[in-house]
Amino acid sequence: MNSKAKPLLMASCLLLSLLVSTSLSAKALRSPVQTGDDIIVAKGDIPTPAKYHQAIQAELDYASQNITSIISLLNQLNVALSSGNLSQAQQFYVQAHQHYERVRPIVRLFGHADRIINSRASYFLQGTSDYRFKGFHLVEYLLFDSKNLAAAKDAVGELLMYCRDLKQRLAQEQIDIPKLVQSSADFIEMAIEVKLAGKENLYSHSDIADMAANVQGSQHIIEELSAFIPQSMLKQINRNYQQINAIMSHYVTANGQYKTFEALTWHDKKKLYSLLSQQANLLATLRAILDVAVYYKF
Amino acid sequence: MKNTQNLATAVVSRRNVLKAIAAGSAALTLPSMAASAPKTCHDYAKVIKFNDLHQAGVITKEQKDASFIAFDVTTESLDELEQCFKILTDRIAYLTQAHAITPNTNDKLPPRESGILGSYLKPDALTITVALGESLFDSRFGFSAFKPKRLVEMKSFPNDRLEQDWCGGDITLQICANSPESVIYALRDIIRHTSAYLIPVWKMDGFLPSRNIDNQSTPINLFGFKDGTGNAPAESSQLMDDIVWVTDDDKDHAWCVGGSYQAIRLIRFNLEFWDRTPLEDQENDFGRHKVSGAPIGMKHEQDSPEFDKDPHGDRILFDSHIRRAEPRNPHRYTAELRRRSYSYSLGVSSTGALDMGLIFVCYQQNLKTGFIDTQKRLNGEPLERYVKPFGGGYYFVLPGLDGKQTYFGHQLIELAKKVA
Numbered sequence: 134m135n136s137k138a139k140p141l142l143m144a145s146c147l148l149l150s151l152l153v154s155t156s157l158s159a160k161a162l163r164s165p166v167q168t169g170d171d172i173i174v175a176k177g178d179i180p181t182p183a184k185y186h187q188a189i190q191a192e193l194d195y196a197s198q199n200i201t202s203i204i205s206l207l208n209q210l211n212v213a214l215s216s217g218n219l220s221q222a223q224q225f226y227v228q229a230h231q232h233y234e235r236v237r238p239i240v241r242l243f244g245h246a247d248r249i250i251n252s253r254a255s256y257f258l259q260g261t262s263d264y265r266f267k268g269f270h271l272v273e274y275l276l277f278d279s280k281n282l283a284a285a286k287d288a289v290g291e292l293l294m295y296c297r298d299l300k301q302r303l304a305q306e307q308i309d310i311p312k313l314v315q316s317s318a319d320f321i322e323m324a325i326e327v328k329l330a331g332k333e334n335l336y337s338h339s340d341i342a343d344m345a346a347n348v349q350g351s352q353h354i355i356e357e358l359s360a361f362i363p364q365s366m367l368k369q370i371n372r373n374y375q376q377i378n379a380i381m382s383h384y385v386t387a388n389g390q391y392k393t394f395e396a397l398t399w400h401d402k403k404k405l406y407s408l409l410s411q412q413a414n415l416l417a418t419l420r421a422i423l424d425v426a427v428y429y430k431f
Numbered sequence: 432m433k434n435t436q437n438l439a440t441a442v443v444s445r446r447n448v449l450k451a452i453a454a455g456s457a458a459l460t461l462p463s464m465a466a467s468a469p470k471t472c473h474d475y476a477k478v479i480k481f482n483d484l485h486q487a488g489v490i491t492k493e494q495k496d497a498s499f500i501a502f503d504v505t506t507e508s509l510d511e512l513e514q515c516f517k518i519l520t521d522r523i524a525y526l527t528q529a530h531a532i533t534p535n536t537n538d539k540l541p542p543r544e545s546g547i548l549g550s551y552l553k554p555d556a557l558t559i560t561v562a563l564g565e566s567l568f569d570s571r572f573g574f575s576a577f578k579p580k581r582l583v584e585m586k587s588f589p590n591d592r593l594e595q596d597w598c599g600g601d602i603t604l605q606i607c608a609n610s611p612e613s614v615i616y617a618l619r620d621i622i623r624h625t626s627a628y629l630i631p632v633w634k635m636d637g638f639l640p641s642r643n644i645d646n647q648s649t650p651i652n653l654f655g656f657k658d659g660t661g662n663a664p665a666e667s668s669q670l671m672d673d674i675v676w677v678t679d680d681d682k683d684h685a686w687c688v689g690g691s692y693q694a695i696r697l698i699r700f701n702l703e704f705w706d707r708t709p710l711e712d713q714e715n716d717f718g719r720h721k722v723s724g725a726p727i728g729m730k731h732e733q734d735s736p737e738f739d740k741d742p743h744g745d746r747i748l749f750d751s752h753i754r755r756a757e758p759r760n761p762h763r764y765t766a767e768l769r770r771r772s773y774s775y776s777l778g779v780s781s782t783g784a785l786d787m788g789l790i791f792v793c794y795q796q797n798l799k800t801g802f803i804d805t806q807k808r809l810n811g812e813p814l815e816r817y818v819k820p821f822g823g824g825y826y827f828v829l830p831g832l833d834g835k836q837t838y839f840g841h842q843l844i845e846l847a848k849k850v851a
């Protein structure tokens with residue numbers, strides 16, 4: 134190497150190390166680089182600060198109540214099926230699923246429960262004929278599409294079993310605060326991604342009811358957390374819920390249920406898109422606003 | 432001095448390479464060939480001014496990649512729409528200029544931008560062109576009295592197979608740059624900042640052959656024909672004022688001056704059928720030779736078709752695309768428009784056909800004497816066997832930011848506010 138090139142090389146090394154060190158300080162690492170023979174004790178998750186315990190318990194209770202409602206509605210559905218009352222059975226399905234959508238992100242925190250209870254036919258290449266197609270949407274399919282009451286009864290029985298399991302599990306589980314905060318936004322994301330397209334309930338067309346349920350679920354978490362959220366932000370969040378609920382209220386029927394998805398006008402759908410997007414944007418900042426610690430920083 | 436020396440060594444070493452090849456010394460040849468491979472000439476830092484008398488992207492030389500996206504407005508409030516236009520203008524101003532991207536300091540927040548361009552935003556010749564659809568001039572915002580005089584809803588032509596999901600929209604953006612990632616970066620940024628006001632309703636991505644753009648030759652479309660040869664030259668500002676831009680003496684609304692009418696036509700090609708079509712039919716359908724792009728019977732791409740020396744349509748058929756579209760009678764640019772089309776490529780149809788075609792785009796001062804009359808002359812052309820328009824619409828490209836207005840749509844909003 135000629136002598137002139139050396140200082141140049143050194144200068145560029147210096148530049149490089151500067152760049153690296155600034156990027157290190159800008160963003161903390163997950164863990165220090167582990168070297169040598171020292172035993173490093175795993176730290177696990179950051180414990181949830183005590184101030185959130187009440188909110189978390191409230192959410193767990195809310196989830197448990199909703200699962201209880203699901204079980205009771207599915208039992209009623211069974212009775213309706215036994216007496217051959219299809220339209221009543223259909224009503225019970227819609228209501229039961231609505232309760233599920235009020236707590237679904239919470240269920241998703243527990244392993245693959247949601248996959249078992251709530252797979253849609255579109256999850257599988259073989260669609261409705263896939264053996265894994267069971268749970269809510271198999272019941273929905275059998276009640277609204279093939280109208281096979283005997284098969285529906287079996288499917289409801291299996292679903293009931295899963296729901297009882299889920300309830301037991303809920304009684305033993307805890308939620309960390311980051312997951313609770315994240316769930317408030319997850320509700321909105323699932324409403325935008327699936328319900329706004331009418332793709333949750335392809336046979337019963339009850340996506341408006343489920344969208345309302347998702348929003349209620351999200352709103353419930355925010356109510357539990359409201360003491361920790363700055364007033365100005367809380368106002369904005371609540372204004373969004375209000376505006377969303379105002380649109381949803383156009384679709385409530387005389388018996389307190391929701392109209393089918395086909396009734397959703399383009400006017401309201403596009404408004405919901407904007408409102409839900411705004412809400413999702415806002416809720417996505419909650420972790421930072423509450424300064425919730427999720428990862429150890431080294 | 433130094434440069435010439437380098438050049439000299441370069442020449443020598445190239446000669447050495449040649450010698451080495453002649454000597455069959457592969458060991459010597461390969462590394463030296465690799466070393467002399469040309470560096471990329473892609474100028475990512477290229478900036479195209481966004482605030483001028485006219486919007487960029489209308490008569491701007493075509494970039495390689497494009498995305499056409501139509502939105503519906505989700506609010507009914509004029510104030511919110513104004514806010515939306517201001518945000519759009521801000522984003523366009525930001526995106527079309529070079530910036531170091533501000534690092535994210537709080538990692539509990541979502542990152543400010545997508546990150547797909549790395550830590551430095553180079554605009555890559557980005558242009559974003561804002562146009563308003565006919566539907567925006569209904570009663571919602573009090574715009575109906577100010578609707579551009581020639582703006583109408585796109586009606587179906589005889590060969591059209593319009594699909595509702597691919598038609599219309601209150602606002603369109605034409606986003607162009609020299610790489611797909613630059614286009615997508617801008618698109619995601621804009622959607623992120625405007626989702627409170629705008630919902631996307633359709634989007635089509637387009638491309639032009641890099642090799643043609645790099646070599647400054649006419650882009651070749653998916654039929655294998657040079658497309659754009661006879662286009663009105665953007666360099667002639669008089670011609671652009673005559674056929675592209677709305678001008679003072681054009682009897683349109685004053686607020687429209689400096690704008691232009693945009694026609695977008697999404698046109699599906701039957702390429703399997705086309706590839707089974709004899710060359711002479713292909714050439715006669717267009718009226719041009721395939722390889723050279725010259726008018727039939729002529730040598731060079733830019734040669735005149737000399738229609739007056741072919742009074743019976745023996746050489747260039749009366750039915751051919753160019754003779755119907757641009758009969759050059761009574762004068763050149765009978766078709767008072769300027770084209771700016773892109774190719775598109777999606778998936779396959781249920782019958783295994785490629786879903787590919789053209790995003791036909793043209794700009795004109797007057798929709799009727801521009802696109803509509805030209806399309807009427809083309810109705811029934813032999814090319815129709817291979818093409819089916821399925822979407823698009825007519826839109827009005829807002830005037831530029833020449834100082835009189837500070838954001839796109841400013842004048843229109845002010846007019847509506849006065850009435851409201």
Ligand code: HEM
Nearest residue numbers: 656657658659660661662698753756757766802805806818
């Ligand atoms: C259907 C898909 C189309 C294809 C594949 C296509 C292709 C072409 C080609 C290859 C040329 C000759 C080269 C050139 O001058 O650019 C041309 C010319 C032209 N096309 Fe099209 N075009 C299409 C649709 C249209 C439409 C919808 C219009 C307007 C209504 C139009 C208007 C023109 C005009 C005005 C010319 C110029 C002819 C000249 O100046 O000699 N084209 N087109």
